[in-house]
Amino acid sequence: MHAVVILPLASVLLVASLASPAAGSEAEAPPRTNRYLEAPPSSAPAGEDFGPFFTGPPASETSFVKAPRRGSGLAPRLSVRDGLFCFVEDAHCVASLLASTDVGIGMAIIGENGPDLPYAQLTFRGGFSLRPVTLYRKRYHPWALGLTASYSVGTGGIRLQAEDVVETARTQATRIALVNQLWLWHRPHAFHLDASIGAVRSGVLGRDERIHDLWGTHVELALGFGGWASLVVSGDFLDEDTRIVFGFRTHALAGVPVAGLTALGLWAGGVL
């Protein structure tokens, strides 16, 4: 649980340490913006690429009326130095904070120990991501690597013992995972594919009717819509307990108000 809080803080410190040498090396002209922001060699204006050859937009090109934003048109919102560090990840972030909540439904598969039952969980995730190639080549690259930690609470597990059903009240799990992220294009709110692999530690109901904390494998595949939402398929593979979940993930900036308003209603309603 502490890792969820510590990792975002660590990511901020790490990125600050990465950003400092960049600013120091150009002491005579300190960059006010993200120097990695430049798109691939292109004649197109910033933020507008057309076709496979990144030529400029045609004269007839149309656009939505954009809300005024400072800095480059490519610069992600809610970021430091035009995307050098983003609080909400986007296509042109060199480093990003990953903070999200998600809800999911799936199946808990316990083999011969009982029937496979629906399994729902609520997850809180934190971490950070970096663009290694972008940092090395000092130009845009769609590949990002991240480290996340998450905590989830889900519906309880069961085990059939003779004719009796043994249940747990809840299933708690903590995970740490390496995120392999590929951004599919480089305009704001681009889609991205996230493949994560890591370890999960969670309680599994044993034959002695006690909960045993076990280590297992955690695998996840997500389709992300900018930094605001993702559709997620994840699996926790533990000994005689496999949990496959399909869910919706949203950034903490949107998810925390949702959770907070719900908790407020429960508390003021006398339920919580």
Place this chain on the structure above:
Amino acid sequence: MIGSWMTLPLVLVAAPPPPLDPDPRASPPAAAVEADPKAEVPPLPLRDARRAEQAPPPDVMRAADNPRVPKAKPGPPFYDAADEAVFRARFDLTKDPAPPPRTVRMRCLVADPLCGITVEVQALSAYALRAQQGSVATANARTWHSARAQYDVWVQFPAVVRTIGRTRFNVLSMGPKGGIVASDGGDLWANVGLAMRAFFGKGAFAPHLEVTGALAFRIGGFTEGGAGFFGAGRTDLGPVRSPVGFAMDIGVGLGGFGSLVIGGQYDSPLAREEVPESLRTPAAGMFYVGFRGNILWGAPAAAAVTTHVLAGRLVVPER
């Protein structure tokens, strides 16, 4: 024939070179400068040469002022505003080719026909008529009056746009959504699905139609002695299991601010033969009518919390 081909290179070699266009970057010949000692002809760098090509020299007479150039007359090839109006009317074009659009409202945090991609947090407060299947043997069902509060995150991508001039207007947008549903007795569901919004106009308060569909599933509820959701509380609220049901609704509203919504939800039963009796759950659901809107302008969030509180205080669920 062969002889003519053989003589071709000689002809090419002997032909005088074509006259070259004067290079704007080159300095004028010395004779020209001497002819007019007042002329200032600095050597132009490459960047300035292009500007010099576009800007007419100050001593060149404009074509309109030249008496030898015929004056414009009505009719082809001289067109005026009246001709353009006729042309626009012929092809059903607007009178103004590019009306200056109004400014975007609230930086697109509230959906607007002028916005492309939007991220919204929606709150629904609704009256709900809930139902739950009773014993299969007696074929009865329990119904009761309740309320529904729902908080969803929507990410909307423009799918159909209308273009006027160079401005795009959002006509139909759709995207993923998910969130939490709450009702009486601490019942909590989560939902994962799709939302769609169609704007019928371009104004800030253009009417819109919203349609959502989602998988809905229980995530919390009354669990006696459950020690809270996270195992450290003194409440009977905790995780509750259910199969996947679904929820759908349709809303009509104005400008992305809010909608009047009617919808329903169905909770699938968990009643497989191999599932022990104590783990089974009956079919259930609700119809609901209410108001949904973006929480950023306050009223929808306040209404949803109030609805949730009233459901918790006034509706007494049967256990």
